[in-house]
Amino acid sequence: QKEVEQDPGPLSVPEGAIVSLNCTYSNSAFQYFMWYRQYSRKGPELLMYTYSSGNKEDGRFTAQVDKSSKYISLFIRDSQPSDSATYLCAMSDSGGYQKVTFGTGTKLQVIP
Amino acid sequence: DTAVSQTPKYLVTQMGNDKSIKCEQNLGHDTMYWYKQDSKKFLKIMFSYNNKELIINETVPNRFSPKSPDKAHLNLHINSLELGDSAVYFCASSAGLTKGADTQYFGPGTRLTVL
Numbered sequence: 001q002k003e004v005e006q007d008p009g010p011l012s013v014p015e016g017a018i019v020s021l022n023c024t025y026s027n028s029a030f031q032y033f034m035w036y037r038q039y040s041r042k043g044p045e046l047l048m049y050t051y052s053s054g055n056k057e058d059g060r061f062t063a064q065v066d067k068s069s070k071y072i073s074l075f076i077r078d079s080q081p082s083d084s085a086t087y088l089c090a091m092s093d094s095g096g097y098q099k100v101t102f103g104t105g106t107k108l109q110v111i112p
Numbered sequence: 113d114t115a116v117s118q119t120p121k122y123l124v125t126q127m128g129n130d131k132s133i134k135c136e137q138n139l140g141h142d143t144m145y146w147y148k149q150d151s152k153k154f155l156k157i158m159f160s161y162n163n164k165e166l167i168i169n170e171t172v173p174n175r176f177s178p179k180s181p182d183k184a185h186l187n188l189h190i191n192s193l194e195l196g197d198s199a200v201y202f203c204a205s206s207a208g209l210t211k212g213a214d215t216q217y218f219g220p221g222t223r224l225t226v227l
Binding site for chain 1: 209
């Protein structure tokens with residue numbers, strides 16, 4: 001069993017829909033949680049970074065962390081075709097430049 | 113201005129050959145990383161260097177050898193290439209904070225195909 005599990009999708013939604021992307025993890029030491037977006041044939045880029053449990057909002061994106069359930073989510077409101085990409089969750093126990101463990105990514109397609 | 117650059121972008125080679133991938137960052141960062149992304153998009157850390165010192169060395173065959181001539185460069189040399197080495201290799205860099213949000217910036221990737 002991988003330390004971080006993510007539904008690979010693909011997830012296909014109409015433009016304007018609310019998208020929910022999720023990851024579960026097994027390592028209770030993880031405290032730092034990230035979401036990366038990767039467009040086709042490009043490198044991943046950081047979208048959201050949260051510490052411990054709780055919510056964080058940035059524009060149309062909201063990240064949620066539930067450490068008691070070992071479950072994190074990324075919500076995208078009013079999804080746009082430009083949101084079509086693979087979304088990778090990632091986590092770390094000590095933050096900083098220490099090891100980051102990635103999920104396998106969920107491919108999202110937003111249909112105009 | 114490209115923040116993290118990698119060369120070459122594509123690499124097609126025969127089994128048994130030796131090849132190198134180069135990475136450079138112009139962000140003034142202290143930490144650099146090599147990741148391998150397989151066909152299922154699983155991104156796995158291979159190595160990281162902080163101020164030219166090896167920090168992370170995951171279970172990687174010793175055919176893979178990273179070299180950091182200075183803080184702005186981290187190269188990856190691969191000996192005796194095997195079919196299973198075919199993947200996209202990403203270089204990344206970060207400021208090198210010891211705690212908290214140390215955002216990693218990724219290069220465009222090098223797509224390695226071993227025939």
